[in-house]
Amino acid sequence: xxxRPNSTSAIVVGAGVGGLTAAAxxxxxxxxxxxxxxxxxxxxxxxxxxxxxxxxxxxxxxDLGIEENLLRIGGRVSTFSFRDTSGRxxxxxxxxxxxxxxxxxxxxxxxxxxxxxxxxxAGDGLRVETGAAAERFDDTGTGVALHLSDGRRLxxxxxxxxxxxxxxxxxxxxxxxxxxxxxxxxxLALAPFYPSWLREGESVHYWGRGRRFGLHDCxxxxxYWWATESVDPELAANWPHGKDDLLQRFxxxxxxxxxxxxxxxxxxxxxxPALDRPPLTSWGNGPVTLLGDAAHPMLxxxxxxxxxxxxxxxxxxxxxxxTGDPRASxxxxxxxxxxxTTELVTGSQSLGRIEQSSSPAVVAARAQFIRRAxxxxxxxxxxxxxxxxxxxxxxxxxxxxxxxSTLERWHWTADRISPLHICARVRLDGPVDTAALRLALDxxxxxxxxxxxxxxxARSGPSFVPxxxxxxxxxxxDTASWVTEMDRELAEPFDDAGPLLRAxxxxxxxxxxxxxxxxxxxxxxxITITELCRQVLDSAGETADHRADWHPEIPAPPGxxxxxxxxFRGIRGKLRTLGRLVADGIPERGAPALKRLPAQRQVPAAAxxxxxxxxxxxxxxxxxxxxxxxEHGVSPxxxxxxxxxxxxxxxxxxxxxRFAVSVSVPFREHLTVRPDAYATGSYxxxxxxxxxxxxxxxxxxxATDFDVRMRTAVDNRHHLANLGSxxxxxxxxxxFADRLAAVLDERGPGNLCVSLxxxxxxxxxxxxxxxxxxxxxxxxxxxxxxxxxxxxxxxxLALNLGHVDGIVSPDRAESLLENTAAALRGxxxxxxxxxxxxxxxxxxxADRPPWCSP
Numbered sequence: 029x030x031x032r033p034n035s036t037s038a039i040v041v042g043a044g045v046g047g048l049t050a051a052a053x054x055x056x057x058x059x060x061x062x063x064x065x066x067x068x069x070x071x072x073x074x075x076x077x078x079x080x081x082x083x084x085x086x087x088x089x090x091d092l093g094i095e096e097n098l099l100r101i102g103g104r105v106s107t108f109s110f111r112d113t114s115g116r117x118x119x120x121x122x123x124x125x126x127x128x129x130x131x132x133x134x135x136x137x138x139x140x141x142x143x144x145x146x147x148x149x150a151g152d153g154l155r156v157e158t159g160a161a162a163e164r165f166d167d168t169g170t171g172v173a174l175h176l177s178d179g180r181r182l183x184x185x186x187x188x189x190x191x192x193x194x195x196x197x198x199x200x201x202x203x204x205x206x207x208x209x210x211x212x213x214x215x216l217a218l219a220p221f222y223p224s225w226l227r228e229g230e231s232v233h234y235w236g237r238g239r240r241f242g243l244h245d246c247x248x249x250x251x252y253w254w255a256t257e258s259v260d261p262e263l264a265a266n267w268p269h270g271k272d273d274l275l276q277r278f279x280x281x282x283x284x285x286x287x288x289x290x291x292x293x294x295x296x297x298x299x300x301p302a303l304d305r306p307p308l309t310s311w312g313n314g315p316v317t318l319l320g321d322a323a324h325p326m327l328x329x330x331x332x333x334x335x336x337x338x339x340x341x342x343x344x345x346x347x348x349x350x351t352g353d354p355r356a357s358x359x360x361x362x363x364x365x366x367x368x369t370t371e372l373v374t375g376s377q378s379l380g381r382i383e384q385s386s387s388p389a390v391v392a393a394r395a396q397f398i399r400r401a402x403x404x405x406x407x408x409x410x411x412x413x414x415x416x417x418x419x420x421x422x423x424x425x426x427x428x429x430x431x432x433s434t435l436e437r438w439h440w441t442a443d444r445i446s447p448l449h450i451c452a453r454v455r456l457d458g459p460v461d462t463a464a465l466r467l468a469l470d471x472x473x474x475x476x477x478x479x480x481x482x483x484x485x486a487r488s489g490p491s492f493v494p495x496x497x498x499x500x501x502x503x504x505x506d507t508a509s510w511v512t513e514m515d516r517e518l519a520e521p522f523d524d525a526g527p528l529l530r531a532x533x534x535x536x537x538x539x540x541x542x543x544x545x546x547x548x549x550x551x552x553x554x555i556t557i558t559e560l561c562r563q564v565l566d567s568a569g570e571t572a573d574h575r576a577d578w579h580p581e582i583p584a585p586p587g588x589x590x591x592x593x594x595x596f597r598g599i600r601g602k603l604r605t606l607g608r609l610v611a612d613g614i615p616e617r618g619a620p621a622l623k624r625l626p627a628q629r630q631v632p633a634a635a636x637x638x639x640x641x642x643x644x645x646x647x648x649x650x651x652x653x654x655x656x657x658x659e660h661g662v663s664p665x666x667x668x669x670x671x672x673x674x675x676x677x678x679x680x681x682x683x684x685x686r687f688a689v690s691v692s693v694p695f696r697e698h699l700t701v702r703p704d705a706y707a708t709g710s711y712x713x714x715x716x717x718x719x720x721x722x723x724x725x726x727x728x729x730x731a732t733d734f735d736v737r738m739r740t741a742v743d744n745r746h747h748l749a750n751l752g753s754x755x756x757x758x759x760x761x762x763x764f765a766d767r768l769a770a771v772l773d774e775r776g777p778g779n780l781c782v783s784l785x786x787x788x789x790x791x792x793x794x795x796x797x798x799x800x801x802x803x804x805x806x807x808x809x810x811x812x813x814x815x816x817x818x819x820x821x822x823x824x825l826a827l828n829l830g831h832v833d834g835i836v837s838p839d840r841a842e843s844l845l846e847n848t849a850a851a852l853r854g855x856x857x858x859x860x861x862x863x864x865x866x867x868x869x870x871x872x873x874a875d876r877p878p879w880c881s882p
Contacts, residue, residue, distance in 0.1 A: 047191075077139050324373050514640045666732075814844070
């Protein structure tokens with residue numbers, strides 16, 4: 029039973045690959061694990077296996093160095109060679125592109141070596157009970173009791189049956205049943221030699237009629253080989269023959285095979301029947317569940333038996349770590365794993381029929397396919413079962429790799445041309461332990477799969493691909509201001525190899541620092557980057573206090589469009605989107621033409637860099653402004669939009685004028701499945717509406733009209749409809765960047781942009797720090813001219829203007845901010861904003877009002 033708060037105790041029955049992985053995964057999550065093995069000692073069968081990309085990615089989530097150890101010990105798979113019985117090559121497939129496409133390699137090694145690595149990863153404190161044959165279990169109401177055949181009784185919160193195809197735990201749950209014969213026998217062996225003709229990293233498959241042979245480079249001068257033959261199930265289950273019989277069966281094949289069999293010691297050759305079981309519709313009950321072959325034994329055709337057991341163990345540990353109810357956690361684990369494992373069981377059975385067929389027609393068609401199928405089709409078939417499905421429930425999370433959505437693709441495309449970043453800054457009063465901060469950054473990145481991805485281009489479109497874990501860069505700036513450092517963060521591209529997050533720590537004075545987090549809009553918006561700030565500071569506080577807790581991974585979210593309401597998906601949705609875009613583009617009858625803020629000079633797309641200007645409205649003035657917004661029934665965002673349009677009218681010669689102002693609309697709550705509040709992802713879309721700047725008309729009148737238009741557009745989901753245009757813009761954007769930028773400059777929605785985030789509930793204290801001044805700043809790339817990001821805090825309102833340098837000069841940006849602030853001040857005090865002044869005379873005021881400070 030649990031002996032400490034927030035911990036779970038678990039008995040894992042079976043010390044095979046699945047059971048050892050479960051122990052290694054559960055212990056970092058704080059679980060008390062007892063591993064029971066019926067044998068008198070922990071041991072592994074003397075043959076090999078392939079740990080494929082999906083299992084490698086699952087193991088990577090533990091951050092225990094398992095992947096590196098397996099690659100050091102085993103042989104990395106680089107080539108699949110398909111041959112006929114004479115040894116003639118039918119096809120050789122370079123599978124190294126899969127390493128890049130899936131995010132991790134596959135490795136072949138001895139099963140014993142895998143066991144040793146997993147046991148080491150489980151840690152020295154693991155409780156292991158050998159000679160512990162499970163007999164039965166009892167649900168005690170508060171947990172489970174396991175009875176062993178020698179009379180011992182063990183108790184825990186949960187029981188995991190990882191005891192293989194003839195599982196005692198499964199038999200009690202579902203009744204004793206014989207496994208289903210696969211119709212063939214298997215020979216398995218490790219051989220301590222290396223054929224001279226075998227290339228490093230090569231896997232070779234020889235296919236005949238009802239019979240196959242394969243071998244793999246295991247590294248360190250060792251090979252793993254196997255053979256199969258279709259035979260009567262009873263004969264397969266009770267194989268009476270030895271090595272001489274096996275040599276005779278393959279005597280008519282290439283001497284490459286008989287040489288390998290001859291050189292293998294007979295006692296090292298293991299003979300087993302091919303068996304599986306029909307998929308279950310449920311695995312466990314109450315505090316008991318199953319894992320690996322106990323839950324879903326499968327034929328060896330897809331090579332996913334051990335790999336799916338590893339996946340099971342990692343998902344089980346994750347499920348138990350994210351809820352306080354162990355029984356509910358087990359059902360969540362089963363719900364996530366049943367579809368995946370059922371597909372693998374049925375897929376292995378279907379492929380096994382083709383592989384083991386004796387039909388001349390099937391054998392001929394099989395050989396024809398191997399020789400003639402397109403390379404990408406073959407790679408797709410190989411890669412499908414090797415894709416790590418991740419932790420989330422269907423619809424709420426996505427397997428990686430996954431293709432970028434339309435919105436993500438646009439952000440990524442723009443960012444490749446010119447940086448499109450999102451940044452957050454927070455002030456910390458109190459000493460900062462940089463070592464603890466580095467650990468916190470890495471811990472947070474480990475929780476978020478998208479941060480640890482790289483984006484890879486392909487003919488089918490760019491995809492998020494898991495990348496080997498790299499530390500989150502932390503730059504220390506001891507002599508600069510955060511404003512200066514923000515300019516640098518907005519302009520510096522990310523490394524293509526990832527990660528997609530970095531940090532800068534600015535020392536303001538002894539005991540006072542500014543932390544800046546920077547990411548790309550491809551994976552973060554303003555809400556996300558602010559949440560990441562909180563998570564980093566939370567974790568850094570824990571680490572500094574020497575009580576760092578293990579945090580489970582937050583599943584990677586699907587692309588935003590995957591969660592759209594049905595009206596915006598499919599052919600009908602696209603037609604509806606087109607209709608809305610046309611409707612949005614029809615000007616109001618009799619309305620004046622829209623003005624645009626002109627560029628001060630033309631800047632090539634690839635040379636565009638965002639710079640930053642800053643004001644903060646503080647104290648009573650901020651409260652008065654927010655109170656006035658409530659009194660007039662308009663959002664602060666609409667008030668700022670009207671003020672920015674007023675500033676633009678001053679810049680362009682004064683009123684009357686009508687400007688379109690685009691607003692970023694967060695749309696998490698508009699999706700069919702709302703993304704996890706703590707997850708990464710960018711969920712903002714732009715909607716534009718006009719602001720009429722007319723002499724004698726108050727800012728509140730302009731803001732009210734704008735607010736009504738914006739609310740109507742949002743209610744009609746125009747922001748979701750507008751996403752459809754991004755796909756067309758993304759296509760070919762890199763090749764025609766300057767042409768696209770010119771079109772966006774002339775007609776795009778990014779001429780005047782406003783976004784707002786409310787951070788009033790951001791914690792005032794985290795760890796040993798007093799926290800203040802959380803602010804968000806946005807880059808622009810080729811999307812437009814400027815973005816005024818408004819951050820509403822408890823007692824301040826920050827105006828952060830990201831602008832494309834050259835198109836909008838620093839002086840002009842300062843002037844726009846001054847006049848925006850003046851318009852807001854005038855709206856609160858009842859005074860009129862300043863009239864226009866010549867551009868060359870505009871300088872930032874050295875005598876700003878106390879409520880508008882840099």
